[in-house]
Amino acid sequence: MLSTNLTAGMGTPRPACIPPSQFFAFLATLTVHPNFTTRTHDVEKQTAADDALRYLQQVVKLVGPSNSGLVRAFRFVEAQKPNTSRNRRAVTRNITDLADEEMEYDAESIRSRYATKESLWSKADxxxxxxxxxxxxxxxxxxxxxxxxxxxxxxxxxxxxxxxxxxxxxxxxxxxxxxxxxxxxxxxxxxxxxxxxxxxxxxxxxxxxxxxxVWRDETKGPRPHKNQEGNRQHKRQKLDLDNGDFGDYGDESSGEDSPASSNRHSRSSTAKPSRRDSxxxxxxxxxxxxxxxxxxxPLTGLAAYGGxxxxxxxxxxxxxxxxxxxxxxxxxLDTEDLFDIFTEFLRPLPLAIFSHFVCPPRPYLDPDALSSMLQMLFRPLLAGSGAPVYDENLLTQEVFEECFAPYAAGGGGGVDNAKVSVMVESLLRLLWRNGGLVGRRSLREAVERGVRVRREKVAWDGRRRTGAKALEEDEAGMMMEASAQRMMSVLDLLD
Incomplete structure (x- = not known):
């Protein structure tokens, strides 16, 4: 009904028909609540969660967050009550109460625990x-x-x-x-x-x-099916609509024994778990x-952070x-302080994850922001390397050649030098994409010198490593060499 009302009259000047804001908060809870997704075999409940998600996506696309009231609906209860305890069990007011007082609409409350005590906006801090x-x-x-x-x-x-x-x-x-x-x-x-x-x-x-x-026992799987004897012994609840008692309707176990859900369960139980891919x-x-x-x-590579x-x-x-x-x-915060915090957290990341953030397959920051973040990350890694300190935050080819490209990490070891190599590559790509590179001897000499000194730094590092540490250093060496080859390819294209 909601989806039909939303799309009715499309292509005409008529306004879209949407429900009060508390419905959006309720539907957002259904999209992820375990009782409608991962803790049930009931196909109807799972369909409800999918339909709720699809409807919210339609609202965002057709009406927009501000015009639809989604911005008002998607507010966490605790965030609006800073003087109360963070303990979720101490919360006595629910989303509907806040909606009546602050969202200024006159609508009947949703009579469901998924709109009140089980709401995402009430459960999460x-x-x-x-x-x-x-x-x-x-x-x-x-x-x-x-x-x-x-x-x-x-x-x-x-x-x-x-x-x-x-x-x-x-x-x-x-x-x-x-x-x-x-x-x-x-x-x-x-x-x-x-x-x-x-x-x-x-x-x-x-x-x-x-x-x-967010919810208790959220990660558990679906509840086991009840046998027929258990169903016969189940006491049927009284139905009293006037007092809000809906009997067995809405019971978490209802629908679990339907033929559709039984077939779905049998298929899922025989499916073989797939192997983690790249x-x-x-x-x-x-x-x-x-x-x-x-x-x-321990998980390694991109899998260590979810793929x-x-x-x-x-x-x-x-x-x-x-x-x-x-x-x-x-x-x-201003961007400089923000990038300072970024540096604190990104620098110690495993090499594969670090590379994803500083030299991503697709840029996620605009050129100025990426340049600023990279230059902030260079400071601790190049400390003690003899590289000149650069604080102007304006990337040019001259700055790249003089302050970043020809240097190794201040500390020894393959990981830090691989990180420096990946960041130099990222700056080189950034200049290339924005037309800031000119093919000349000084550029190639700076890049080649950096590749050489990083190799020498790793080769002369006298620390002996075994086990996981040795494997980490070997992987860093391979990544450093791959980064060097990609930089040489960029220079060849430029020439």
Whole structure:
């Protein structure tokens, strides 16, 4: 009904028909709630979750976040009550109460616990707690990640569109994303670090302790089917519509024994878990993931951070942060302070993940922002290397040749030198894409000298390494050589 009303009259001047805001909050909960997704075999419930997601996507596309009321609907209860405890069990007011008081509409409350005590907006502390938990799921709970992934994609579409809308009229501080940043607080740098911990959540015990599940037992699988004898012994509840007692309707076990759900369960139980491929985690089973963790074998490569889809969403969040800070430095941080925090968290990342952020397959930052971030990251890595300190933050070919290309990392070891090589390559690509490169001898000499001194630095590092550390250094050496070959290819094209 909602979808039909939304699309009726398209192509005419008639306004779109949409429900009150609390319906959007309710539907957003259904899209990810485990009782409608990963903890049920009921096909009707799973279809309801998919339909709710599809409807919200239609609203964003056809009406927009601000005009539809999504911005007002997608507010976390605790974020609007800063003087209360963060303990979710202490929350006594629900989303409907807030809607009646603050969203200024006169509509009947939704009589469902998924709109009140089980609502996502009431259960989660704030947006960043959900982000951290979702990215933890991308590493250790792939079945939950499939639902959180589509929810995050929807939220990023809404946040981006709303931010650009406010940018046009100069009211960035009133944007939805600025409101989510306000929940972090203004008590210093440490509270702002929480954003980066959420964006880089990696499923480790510390990350899971800080960003835990939204709903109790969320990661468990579907409930087992009840046998016929158990169903006969089940006492049927009384139906009293006048007093809001719906009997067995809405019972979590209802529909579990339908033929459709039984067939679905039999098919899923016989399916073989797929192996983890190169970064695409959409087919990863929890069984295969658990077997890896059980043997205490740490995930490596992009898999350590949830694969390519997870990393793509992480970079989109970083880009959104940069965009807001560039548009309104006083709303949260100015870009220099933001990149300083980026440096603190990105520099120690594993090499494969570090490379994804600093030299991505597709740029996620505009040229000026990427250049500024790279130059900030260079400072700690080139310290002690003899490279001149450059603080102007304006990238030119002359600056590239004199301050970055010909140097190795200040410390020994293959990992740091591979990181320097990847960042030099990223700057070279950036200049190439923006027409800032001119083919000349000095450019080739600077790049070749850098390649040579980094190789020598690694070759003369006298520390002996064994086991995982030795493997890490070998992989760093291969990545450094691959980066050098790509830079030589760019120079050959330029010539």
């Amino acid at each position: 704030d947006f960043w707690s959900v982000v951290g938990w979702a990215f933890n799921c991308s590493v250790v709970h792939p079945h939950r990640w499939r639902r959180w992934k589509v929810w995050l994609e929807l939220m990023l579409e809404i946040l981006s569109a709303d931010l650009e809308s406010h940018a046009e009229d100069g009211t960035i501080a009133a944007s939805m994303f600025a409101g989510y940043l306000a929940s972090v607080g203004e008590r210093g740098r440490n509270t702002k670090r929480r954003l980066m911990r959420a964006i880089l959540a990696d499923g480790t015990p510390g990350s899971l302790a800080e960003f835990h599940e 970064g695409n985690d959409d087919d990863i089973s929890d069984e295969s993931q658990a077997s890896r963790n059980k043997d205490n074998e 390519t889809p997870s990393l793509h969403l992480r970079t989109r969040l970083l880009a959104l942060l940069v965009r807001l800070c560039a548009l309104s430095p006083t709303t949260f």
